[in-house]
Amino acid sequence: MSERQHHIRIEARQGLQRLNLREFWRYRDLLYFMVLRDITVIYKQTIMGFAWAIINPVFSMLVFSVVFGKLAGVASDGIPYPIFSYAALVPWTYFSNTLNAAGSSLVNNTSIFTKVYFPRLIIPLTPVLSKLADFAISFAVLALLMIYYRFLPGWNILFLPVLMLIMLLTVAGLGMFLSAMAIQYRDVKFAITFVTPLLMYAAPVVFPSSLILEKFGSSAYHWYGLYPMAGVIEGFRAAIVPGKAMPWELIGMGSLSAIFLFIFGLWYFKKMERHFADVA
């Protein structure tokens, strides 16, 4: 038996649960194996396997290139439309897939967390990490496209980790918030599937954000930056297209709201955590 005895007290706590980082660290191996499980299992018993990670954004790119690039003639800041849309679809596909998975993560793992105690935060954070595998694969295709268009990336590509951090904070914050809400209100599941396509058209995926500046003016463009994915997507384009300036205004506003979303999501999750097993 250990010298210093482990002691826990179980009682009804009021309000916010303390964020126990030491405990979370103790369970890091669980997070690792949950992520590994997600990555291993997702394409089991499929013919295409990990190719599915590419098929989704590539086909969207083809459709968008024809519909918006050719037929509608949407401006693309002078970038060839396929790479213009694919550079946006890489972070967007990650964002929407992760949002869906994280939002329903608690509901889908009810059988686990109502039987065993472990830091529940692991559950919504698992898809945030595991979907990075798909992200990496679709990113590799982006590299192939760059070779095809003979785009040599500039120094801007060094900012990719910053953009990814904004993306991760946003999706983790929303994921924690939505998963905690979905366990009590199952409406959330339906709302997510209905809202994510709309959110795509709000993000500069099929059009450049310069269009916002042009049509709605500079103050609208300024506030548009509060949508974190706007800065992330335009940033991705700037990172891979030579000579394109980083949209710092969008990124600055976006990182503010990403931090806010992360803190809010964490707060809401910790506030609701003690009821999860009861309302599940």
Next chain:
Amino acid sequence: MSNIAIKVENLSKAYRIGQKESRADTLGGALASWVRAPFQNFKKLRNLSQINANSNDTDIFWALRDINFEVKHGEVLGIIGKNGAGKSTLLKILSQITEPTTGHIDIHGRVASLLEVGTGFNPELTGRENIYLNGTILGMTRREIDRKFDEIVDFSGVEKFIDTPVKRYSSGMKVRLAFAVAANLDPEILIIDEVLAVGDAEFQKKCLGKMQDLSGKEGRTVLFVSHDMSAVQRLCSKSFLLQNGIILIQDTTEKVISFYLDPNHNIISFVPEDSLIGLLKVEIINPQFKIVKSIDVQSRVGINIFYRINNDQKTSYTLGINIYDESGSHLFTSHDVEFARKNISFKRGDYSCVVWIPENLLAEGVFRVSVAGMSYNPYIVHFHVLDATSFFIVDMLDGTSARGNYSGKMPGQIRPLLKWEHQIN
């Protein structure tokens, strides 16, 4: 260092149960309630997470009320109770899965709780991958699992299939693998919920042995919940009985079990108002019509069913019983077919009926009785009360039973006295 491993004080837990839906009886009312529905749903769902301990809401259900007990280090405490008594709720609070509404628990030592074996097992993953996933869910680190991996695989006996997806396993293999992971946890305090109710007899014996090792030789503290009386008796020196969320008795296991099986304590009443027939109580009687708890293997067992007829409609009905052994295996069922055939129907009132199980049929042990009331044509079950009562069969070993003079272990749930005929050829 204090000698107390677990101290539970004034523990209560309230749940919110579903509110009654109101029904509109006019078209306008239906329309209005349809418009109102989202708001009412919202209120209802929001209330799920808001329980005020002092409120007198009618839809609040107290799963546990004012529970107090202590477990010392190295002690093995059993918890006995019927379904719905609050055992699972208590274990969930002890395992930090849900919070108590009032009161508190102090736990000194590292806890592992097994409310289920194989939590988080993924059918697509191999045995090896599932050992790591399940192990970390139960609170082990990767290094700990690495160290114990061989021991786990050895204990499970599925070495050959360790790299096969678990979905190809038989259910027995799955349970064995899952239990092997759990058995190799290294906690100071172990909380176990009826996980032994699965697996074949040999494996159960192995698990019980492992648990005895944990508690006896290694001085672990164990909290054990089970329906399996003989397992509780074997493992736990002390236990308590939970019923309707309160501790009814807390004593040596033997006393608690006999209190649990006492037919006088098992007075149930189940009379649904809108039903034709309801159950008042069930008693076990011996051939002399005396209420008893244990009966000799060589005398018949009477199950005295008291029931109530709720209306004057001349609908025919009949009664039925099911007999289960201690582990819950269904041994046989019986309906009063003669009564049903004659189409007898009684007026409103209270009646009783005895059904006799013949002597020299059931083996020694604990048997449980469920009682049902039903009508044929159309077939309606008006009530079916599980665990309505239970009784013990004993063999006095006077040499005239099917045992003869043999006093060792005799397997089997039934033990008829058969006739053996010898011939000289």
